[in-house]
Each structure stands twice: as C-alpha cells, then as structure tokens.
Amino acid sequence: MENASAASSEDTWIDTLSNASSDYVPLQPMEREIEHFMAKWDIKGMSLAMSRNDSLLYAKGFGWADMEMGKTMEANSIMRIASASKLVTASAIMKLVEQRRLTLHSLVFGEQGILNSRDFTDAIHDPRVREITVEDLLKHQGGFTLGAGDPMFNTVELKKAKQLTEAPSNQDLVKIVLGRRLGFHPGKGRRYSNFGYMLLSLVIEKVSGQGYWDFVSNNILEPAGAYGFMPATNYYDERNLREVKYYSPDAELVEDFNTPSKMVDRCYGGANINALMGAGGWCASAASLCRLVASIDGNPGVPDVLTSSSVNLMTAHEDDEKVCLGWTESDVNGKWSRSGTLSSAHALIERFPDGECWVITMNTGVWTGFRFTRDMSRLIERLRCRYSNQMPSRNLW
Known part of the structure; x- marks a missing residue:
C-alpha cells in the first residue's frame, strides 16, 4: 500500500511537474551524457534538477522508477536521500536556535542537558558525555x-x-551507546556520526514537543514550499506515494533487521532506514531538494526560512577542515556540497557561488563510496560547463 505525505499537499508545483516540463531540444545532448553515465554505473533510475537564482530551470527523471512494474522515472519521483537528510535536520536545529528554544552550546546529556531523562542519565558510562553540545x-x-x-x-x-528479540528502539539504542566510552573528547576531534544526527532528531522532539517529522515539515519544508518530502519506509509494500523501487549493487540476501533468520534484499529490511530519522531517513525528489536549498541560501528569489545569520553559520568555511552544519563541506570559493549514500540510493547537492544549484538523486546503490560521489560531482561539473548557458529562462516552481 502507498502512503501519502503529511508534508505534501494538493495542487502544488510537485503535483504538476513532469518530464515533459523539461523537454527542450537544445538539452538533448546533455540528456545523452546522463544516460551514458547511468549505463557506465548500471544505474536503474536517476533524477536531475537544476535551479539558478532560486528559479527551477530543469527537472527530469531518467531510466526506471520501478523496472519490474514498467514505471519510468519522473521529474517528481521521490527516493531515499540518505545523508542529505542531515541538511534538513541542521536547518530544523537552526530554526529552534532562532526561536531561542536552544543554543548551539546547549548540553545534550546529563542532568542539565536536553535529553536528561533518568534512563539516559543512568546509562552514561563516560563522564565526558555530559559535555557534548548541540x-x-x-x-x-x-x-x-x-x-x-x-x-x-x-x-x-x-x-x-x-540477546534482544526485536530491533531496539532509538531510545534503547541511545542507552546502549551511552554505556560505552567515547572515542575522543567532545569538540576535540571529528568522526562522521549517523548516531549523532539521530540524537539531534531526538533533541528536536524534546525541545519542540512535536514529533521529529512533524516539526521539520511544519517549520522548514512547508514554509519553504519544499513539497514531496516524506519519511522513509523500510519495505517495498510500505512505500510512499511517488516513491521508486530501490536496487542493491549485488544480489546478496541479508538477515532482516527485525526478523531473525528471515533473508531479504538489503534494500528492503537490511537496515532500519526509518529509524535513521534526521541522519538519513528522508525521501524527496531532486527538485524538492533544489527548493529546500533555495530556502536556506540567502538569495531573495525564494524567501528563506532561516535568517542570514543562520545561513552563514551553516556554510562557514573553517580552513582545511571544511566543517559546516548540515552541509558536507563549504569550500573557500563558496561552493556548498551535500552528499548521501546508502546501499540502495545516492544523492548529491552542489550549490555554486553564482546561484546555481544542481541535484542528482538515484535509486541504485554502487559499492565505491567516495569514488562514486566524486564521479557524480564530475558529472555535474561537465554538465554545468557545457549546458548551463543553454538552460531555458523560466521557473518551474
């Protein structure tokens, strides 16, 4: 059964957006390059969206949304965006900062922390946990x-x-991890952490008094006009409206995360994708991601949902570390990037200093990690160099 999205509404731009909206003869050579890239990596389905100065100029799907059902990828097809979800979560945290409901220096754990329930506090093994900030x-x-x-x-x-009989809840998972030692002193090192962004999702729930998905939808996505975002589901028969089918890079079956001895395609049951929450639990179209970026970029074309101060904090360049909030990196030239990778999907957002934003989403996993993300980035650079000046002047939003 397909589920409708709470963040989506009728009669919005996403309901009418289609591949036909971007049929444009001068861009046919660009589309052939995209199809060649897909063939090289055996990508079943892919979507590309491009905006400039907060106007959507191009959005199109390529290949299969569901090959077995004969459904082609459309401009408004949605798919898992993996760690690109972290950009959504960081935006929601900054909204709470603007509302003065927390600060970036707010403590997360301990008696004075946001997540100060007795269960969490009693589970702390390493006292340094009490020093972790938002x-x-x-x-x-x-x-x-x-x-x-x-x-x-x-x-x-x-x-x-x-010795659990079912998958631990996120609250149980927090208690398990708090029972371990930290790998380094908070704020004195850096290791990529999906768990950390799941914790931020719980912070949002505690501070706002709303469910994570609802707060983000009501305070970031809907005000931004970023329609079509939906919480990820774990199984094919639970998929959302307009959601694609996912394809693993191999045919190996793995044990279902919640059902012992049940073997499944790793795309559907290999991991609890929904439980990732703000770390990797959103689905969206490429065009919806473009719209989100347009609402947090400081450009007046689409009214921003965050203040310029928040935008600057999220994208500040910090020497060689390229450490920023929500974005994967912000380079010295002002280019912002956000990538996302799962065994079933990839996403890449690149926003350039001249106001262009290019987004790729796909429904097929590739086992090459950063190498593949670099290849996606090189594809965007080629397409931008060759076809940016051939984009039609219009706004599909």
Whole structure:
C-alpha cells in the first residue's frame, strides 16, 4: 500500500511537474551524457534538477522508477536521500536556535542537558558525555566513533550481542551507546556520526514537543514550499506515494533487521532506514531538494526560512577542515556540497557561488563510496560547463 505525505499537499508545483516540463531540444545532448553515465554505473533510475537564482530551470527523471512494474522515472519521483537528510535536520536545529528554544552550546546529556531523562542519565558510562553540545553533534564532534560498528546500521549484531528479540528502539539504542566510552573528547576531534544526527532528531522532539517529522515539515519544508518530502519506509509494500523501487549493487540476501533468520534484499529490511530519522531517513525528489536549498541560501528569489545569520553559520568555511552544519563541506570559493549514500540510493547537492544549484538523486546503490560521489560531482561539473548557458529562462516552481 502507498502512503501519502503529511508534508505534501494538493495542487502544488510537485503535483504538476513532469518530464515533459523539461523537454527542450537544445538539452538533448546533455540528456545523452546522463544516460551514458547511468549505463557506465548500471544505474536503474536517476533524477536531475537544476535551479539558478532560486528559479527551477530543469527537472527530469531518467531510466526506471520501478523496472519490474514498467514505471519510468519522473521529474517528481521521490527516493531515499540518505545523508542529505542531515541538511534538513541542521536547518530544523537552526530554526529552534532562532526561536531561542536552544543554543548551539546547549548540553545534550546529563542532568542539565536536553535529553536528561533518568534512563539516559543512568546509562552514561563516560563522564565526558555530559559535555557534548548541540554544535558538537552538528559537526560530528560528539566523540562517537565506529569501533563497535555504526549503531544505526548494525541492528542485527546488536540484537545478538544484547540477546534482544526485536530491533531496539532509538531510545534503547541511545542507552546502549551511552554505556560505552567515547572515542575522543567532545569538540576535540571529528568522526562522521549517523548516531549523532539521530540524537539531534531526538533533541528536536524534546525541545519542540512535536514529533521529529512533524516539526521539520511544519517549520522548514512547508514554509519553504519544499513539497514531496516524506519519511522513509523500510519495505517495498510500505512505500510512499511517488516513491521508486530501490536496487542493491549485488544480489546478496541479508538477515532482516527485525526478523531473525528471515533473508531479504538489503534494500528492503537490511537496515532500519526509518529509524535513521534526521541522519538519513528522508525521501524527496531532486527538485524538492533544489527548493529546500533555495530556502536556506540567502538569495531573495525564494524567501528563506532561516535568517542570514543562520545561513552563514551553516556554510562557514573553517580552513582545511571544511566543517559546516548540515552541509558536507563549504569550500573557500563558496561552493556548498551535500552528499548521501546508502546501499540502495545516492544523492548529491552542489550549490555554486553564482546561484546555481544542481541535484542528482538515484535509486541504485554502487559499492565505491567516495569514488562514486566524486564521479557524480564530475558529472555535474561537465554538465554545468557545457549546458548551463543553454538552460531555458523560466521557473518551474
């Protein structure tokens, strides 16, 4: 059964956006380059959107949304955006900062922290946990490492180690991780942490008094006009309206994260994608991601949902570290990038100093990690160089 999105509404631009909206003869050579890229990497389906100065100039899907059902990828097809979800979560945190409901220096744990329930406080093994701030989590500087694996993706192993009969809830997962030592002093190192951004999702819930998905939809996505964002589901028969089918890079079956001895396609049950929450749990179209960026970029074309101060904080360049809030990196020239990778999907957002934003989403996993993300980035650079000046002057929003 397909589910409708609470963040989507009728009669919006996403409902009428289609591949036909971007049929434009001068861009046919660009589309052939995209199809060649897909063939090279055996990508089943891909979507590309491009905006300039907060106007959507191009949005189109290529290949299959669901090959077995004969459904082609459309401009408004949605798919898992993996860690690009962190940009959404960071925006929501900055909104709470603007509302003066927390600060970047607010403590997360301990009696004086935001997540100060007795269960969490009693679970703390390393006293340094009490020093973790909201900013530490935003910058992947909370002290959490992957020595015992990524707790957001090793549910099967955790269940066996803790002799659990079902997947731990996120609250249970927090207690498990708080029972370990940190890998470094908060704020004194940096290790990429999906767990840290899941914690930020719980922070949003505690401070706002709303569910994570609802707060983000009501305070960021809907005001931005970023329609079509939906919480990810775990199984094919739970998929959202307009959501694609996902394809693993191999045919290997893995144990279902919640059902012992049940073997499944890793795309559907290999991990609890919904439980990632703000770390990687959103689905969206490429055009919707463009719209989100347009609402947090400081450009007046689309009214921003954050203040210029928040935008500057999120994109500040910090020497060689390129550490920013929500974005993967912000370089010295003012280019902002956000990538996302799962075994079932990839996403890349690149926003350039001249006001252009290019977004790629795809429904097929590729086992090459950063190498593939670099290839996606090189594709955007080629397309931007060759076809940017051939984009039609219009606004599909």
